[in-house]
Amino acid sequence: MSNYNYEALLDNLYAKLPKKNTFTGERFECPIVEVLNQGSKTIVKNFENACSKLRRKPEEVSKFLFKELAVPGELQQGGRLLLHGKFRDKQVNEKLNLYCKTQVLCSQCGKPDTHLQSTGERHGKVLKCEACGAVNPVRE
Ligand SMILES: [Zn+2]
Structure with a gap:
C-alpha cells in the first residue's frame, strides 16, 4: 500500500466532516x-x-x-x-x-452595535445599526 493512498483517504475523511460554524456573533x-x-x-x-x-x-x-x-x-x-x-x-x-x-438592539440583525441619532425633528430619534446599516425609528 502506498503513502499516497493513505493521505487521499485522510483528505476524503476531512472533506466529509461538517464545516466549522463561522458564525461568531454571540447572543447579546x-x-x-x-x-x-x-x-x-x-x-x-x-x-x-x-x-x-x-x-x-x-x-x-x-x-x-x-x-x-x-x-x-x-x-x-x-x-x-x-x-x-x-x-x-x-x-x-x-x-x-x-x-x-x-x-x-438592532431589530434587523439583533446586534447591539448601534447608536441613537436625532432626525432633526422634535423628539425624533432613530436607531442606526453599525453592523448591518439598518435605520429604525425609536419609540420615545
Ligand atoms: Zn443591524
Whole structure:
C-alpha cells in the first residue's frame, strides 16, 4: 500500500466532516443590575457599568427608567442610580431589558452595535445599526 493512498483517504475523511460554524456573533445579553432597597427609595448599584455595556450614557438610560417607572431619581457617585420609589430588582431589570430591546438592539440583525441619532425633528430619534446599516425609528 502506498503513502499516497493513505493521505487521499485522510483528505476524503476531512472533506466529509461538517464545516466549522463561522458564525461568531454571540447572543447579546442585556446586563442585569443589582438593586438595593432603602426605605422608600431604590438604589441601582451597578448602573453605570450596565450602561457602558449598552454603550449608552447613564443620563439617557436613567431618563428612560424615570419615565417607565414613573418616579424621579438621580445619578449618584460610584456609578449608582437613585430612584425615588420602591422597586424590586425584577421591575428595574424588566425596564432595563425593555430599553435594551427598543433602544439598543438592532431589530434587523439583533446586534447591539448601534447608536441613537436625532432626525432633526422634535423628539425624533432613530436607531442606526453599525453592523448591518439598518435605520429604525425609536419609540420615545
Ligand atoms: Zn443591524
